[in-house]
Amino acid sequence: MFFPIEKFRSIPTPFYFYDVELFRRTAQVALSEAQKYGYAIHYALKANANEKLLRVLSGMGFGADCVSGAEVQRALDCGFAPQSIAFAGVGKRDDEINLGIDRRIFSFNCESEQELEVINALAAAKGTVAQVALRINPNVDAHTHAHITTGLDENKFGINLWQLNDVAKKVTQMANLKLVCIHFHIGSQITDFEPFIELCAKVNELQEQLERVGVRVEHVNVGGGLGVNYEHPEENIIPEFAAYFATLNRHIKLRTGQKLRCELGRSIAAQCGSLITKCLYVKELQKKNFVVVDAGMTDLIRPALYSAYHKIENITPQRTDQKAYDVVGPICESSDVFGRDVTLLQAQRGDLIAIRTAGAYGEVMASRYNLRQLPKAYFSDEV
Numbered sequence: 001m002f003f004p005i006e007k008f009r010s011i012p013t014p015f016y017f018y019d020v021e022l023f024r025r026t027a028q029v030a031l032s033e034a035q036k037y038g039y040a041i042h043y044a045l046k047a048n049a050n051e052k053l054l055r056v057l058s059g060m061g062f063g064a065d066c067v068s069g070a071e072v073q074r075a076l077d078c079g080f081a082p083q084s085i086a087f088a089g090v091g092k093r094d095d096e097i098n099l100g101i102d103r104r105i106f107s108f109n110c111e112s113e114q115e116l117e118v119i120n121a122l123a124a125a126k127g128t129v130a131q132v133a134l135r136i137n138p139n140v141d142a143h144t145h146a147h148i149t150t151g152l153d154e155n156k157f158g159i160n161l162w163q164l165n166d167v168a169k170k171v172t173q174m175a176n177l178k179l180v181c182i183h184f185h186i187g188s189q190i191t192d193f194e195p196f197i198e199l200c201a202k203v204n205e206l207q208e209q210l211e212r213v214g215v216r217v218e219h220v221n222v223g224g225g226l227g228v229n230y231e232h233p234e235e236n237i238i239p240e241f242a243a244y245f246a247t248l249n250r251h252i253k254l255r256t257g258q259k260l261r262c263e264l265g266r267s268i269a270a271q272c273g274s275l276i277t278k279c280l281y282v283k284e285l286q287k288k289n290f291v292v293v294d295a296g297m298t299d300l301i302r303p304a305l306y307s308a309y310h311k312i313e314n315i316t317p318q319r320t321d322q323k324a325y326d327v328v329g330p331i332c333e334s335s336d337v338f339g340r341d342v343t344l345l346q347a348q349r350g351d352l353i354a355i356r357t358a359g360a361y362g363e364v365m366a367s368r369y370n371l372r373q374l375p376k377a378y379f380s381d382e383v
């Protein structure tokens with residue numbers, strides 16, 4: 001990835017830097033691979049809800065996957081068609097549901113019988129019909145980090161298999177709901193395709209099960225989850241979209257006229273973003289060397305929260321010697337570490353450091369702990 005270092009020198013650190021051309025190219029590959037099979041992608045705003053990036057996607061014909069009223073509003077403001085918006089989440093408030101009903105969004109992905117009853121009542125009060133999907137918990141293990149595994153019985157998400165027939169029959173009797181879709185999501189950062197194959201088998205089985213009780217849907221939404229290469233971003237700067245969609249196509253049995261939808265987030269946004277930070281101090285101790293940078297876990301929480309690996313580079317030019325450092329932030333928590341024993345070009349105060357593959361679940365998860373400012377975003381076509 002190209003970093004315009006000289007231009008970076010005049011921007012206060014830390015900040016997020018997005019390569020817009022790479023973002024566009026990534027989205028284009030994802031879209032064309034999906035379109036080979038007539039599939040639709042609802043981009044998961046939770047990964048990165050930056051308005052400029054969202055406008056790129058809405059302009060290309062992506063749909064949106066939202067998990068709050070504010071995300072639904074953001075998607076609408078950034079040009080996504082209401083009929084392309086799926087609204088998921090285990091705890092939707094009434095005002096958020098009403099926004100979706102008023103704007104006639106594509107679907108509410110519902111996670112319990114009680115939620116269906118509430119949406120039915122709110123739609124009835126407005127004299128209208130809301131489109132819903134049943135979010136089914138398929139009990140498929142995504143073999144990813146426990147915090148981002150969602151499709152197991154013990155997770156809070158979705159309608160469990162033992163309830164499914166009952167809930168599906170009930171929803172078809174609710175006068176102000178139209179069941180249009182079944183929805184699944186098993187987890188995130190999935191790099192081995194086996195769990196996706198298992199999910200397809202489960203979808204096939206459940207479609208038959210539902211048909212036996214007279215329930216048929218026009219759409220199947222398999223959620224998100226396609227992983228990216230955090231270790232070697234340059235090797236797979238564009239994630240494996242072709243293989244992902246080919247896998248779905250090979251294993252899922254759609255009915256005539258049925259449309260497959262997915263909700264990719266990380267794979268679209270991760271590689272185009274880096275967190276750019278400055279080396280404040282170099283501490284060379286007997287046992288360890290530390291680079292203290294001005295970004296902290298408030299700017300990028302993934303390493304602290306999930307022990308996630310992000311590649312770290314000293315992008316200051318004209319250095320050759322290397323050294324191993326723990327790269328740490330200024331926050332008063334021992335977990336405020338971006339990487340341990342990271343080999344970097346020898347660091348000096350003032351060096352610029354890039355923390356890579358931070359375009360997804362980076363800026364959106366920032367906080368103001370320690371009363372720090374939220375990081376700003378800069379774009380390759382504007383700096």
Ligand code: LLP
Binds near residue numbers: 150267
């Ligand atoms: N659909 C649903 C219902 C989801 O829960 C998620 C992510 C997605 C789609 C998008 O999944 P993706 O394609 O991005 O894997 N903060 C964590 C990731 C949390 C993912 C939550 N759900 C991280 O930094 O790794």
